[in-house]
Amino acid sequence: MDLNGIIQERASATMISEEASACWLELQNADRIVVTAHRSPDGDAVGSVMGLVNHLKSKGIHASPVFPDRFPSNLKWMPGTEVAQFHEENPTKVEGLLQDADILICLDFNGPSRTGGMEQALRESPAKKWVIDHHQNPEEFSDRLFSDPACGSTCELIFDLILGWGHIEEINQDTAVCIYTGIMTDTGSFRFPSVTVHTHEVLMHLLATGMNHASVHEQTFDQQSIDQVQLHGFAMSERLKVWPDVGLAMISLAQADLERFHYQPGDTEGLVNRALGLAGVRAAIFAKESHVGAIKLSFRSVGAIDVRAIAAANFDGGGHTNAAGGIYRAGTLDDLEALVEEQRRDWFGVI
Numbered sequence: 001m002d003l004n005g006i007i008q009e010r011a012s013a014t015m016i017s018e019e020a021s022a023c024w025l026e027l028q029n030a031d032r033i034v035v036t037a038h039r040s041p042d043g044d045a046v047g048s049v050m051g052l053v054n055h056l057k058s059k060g061i062h063a064s065p066v067f068p069d070r071f072p073s074n075l076k077w078m079p080g081t082e083v084a085q086f087h088e089e090n091p092t093k094v095e096g097l098l099q100d101a102d103i104l105i106c107l108d109f110n111g112p113s114r115t116g117g118m119e120q121a122l123r124e125s126p127a128k129k130w131v132i133d134h135h136q137n138p139e140e141f142s143d144r145l146f147s148d149p150a151c152g153s154t155c156e157l158i159f160d161l162i163l164g165w166g167h168i169e170e171i172n173q174d175t176a177v178c179i180y181t182g183i184m185t186d187t188g189s190f191r192f193p194s195v196t197v198h199t200h201e202v203l204m205h206l207l208a209t210g211m212n213h214a215s216v217h218e219q220t221f222d223q224q225s226i227d228q229v230q231l232h233g234f235a236m237s238e239r240l241k242v243w244p245d246v247g248l249a250m251i252s253l254a255q256a257d258l259e260r261f262h263y264q265p266g267d268t269e270g271l272v273n274r275a276l277g278l279a280g281v282r283a284a285i286f287a288k289e290s291h292v293g294a295i296k297l298s299f300r301s302v303g304a305i306d307v308r309a310i311a312a313a314n315f316d317g318g319g320h321t322n323a324a325g326g327i328y329r330a331g332t333l334d335d336l337e338a339l340v341e342e343q344r345r346d347w348f349g350v351i
């Protein structure tokens with residue numbers, strides 16, 4: 001296969017082969033490697049961690065996958081996740097792993113605070129910290145930083161790292177399905193503007209391993225419970241508000257709504273994109289009351305509407321131009337809705 005196209009396109013980014021080679025040497029010489037991601041891990045977080053761990057394993061290098069908390073059940077099929085450790089469930093064990101690590105590889109997040117309760121242990125770990133990520137404005141806490149905010153997923157960057165190591169002909173199916181999953185989930189199944197020729201070149205190489213992509217889609221998206229489907233129906237029929245003047249849609253779910261449908265982590269995945277799919281809607285907000293009294297927010301937008309900036313300025317949040325998250329602690333869902341109503345023209349502009 002001719003790899004020049006891929007190499008040239010990515011050569012201008014951070015992942016140049018010489019640095020990749022230096023990384024590979026360090027990995028070979030390390031005794032204890034830990035790979036982790038952000039809290040509430042999504043497909044890209046779990047996919048990048050497991051993709052890298054599985055690839056290292058295939059090359060005889062052991063790395064321990066750890067996460068701040070559990071990931072949704074529709075990602076449990078990913079090869080290798082059965083040995084993952086979760087800080088929320090076993091803080092002593094995970095903090096020990098972080099403390100004893102030589103190299104701590106942080107994937108799909110741009111600052112230690114994104115790891116929630118694991119933040120302090122991560123900051124205090126004496127390990128060399130590597131960050132591979134595609135969020136804007138990475139915090140300075142790493143010894144090595146591979147950051148490309150233009151890239152659609154961290155999994156695509158993991159592929160590029162493996163490419164830099166000269167290993168792409170050796171990627172096995174366990175690695176390929178994990179990397180494929182993260183690219184798939186972070187690009188809305190390959191539809192967002194972040195998808196490039198390079199993304200499809202990466203997918204080509206992953207499919208060439210013989211991996212079963214239809215099964216990846218089915219296991220990730222087609223395992224919904226009745227509760228989840230009905231929660232989505234309820235949210236769309238009872239909890240959706242639209243402001244046509246600014247092309248904004250918002251879905252708000254209270255704790256009681258979640259309890260009614262026996263909410264499990266991951267059950268509200270995709271709701272914000274349904275709101276964004278309405279004709280005339282250019283931005284969508286999903287607000288979810290959490291049991292600690294805070295309201296978690298997800299933002300999506302199309303085109304130049306910068307929801308990352310809105311989330312950062314008003315909701316202690318961050319993310320990407322068209323997909324961001326934040327938190328609201330100043331009041332109830334009603335207060336939040338009133339705030340959005342009042343600020344919507346400033347934030348989203350009139351159509």
Ligand SMILES: [Mn+2]
Binds near residue numbers: 152
């Ligand atoms: Mn990501």
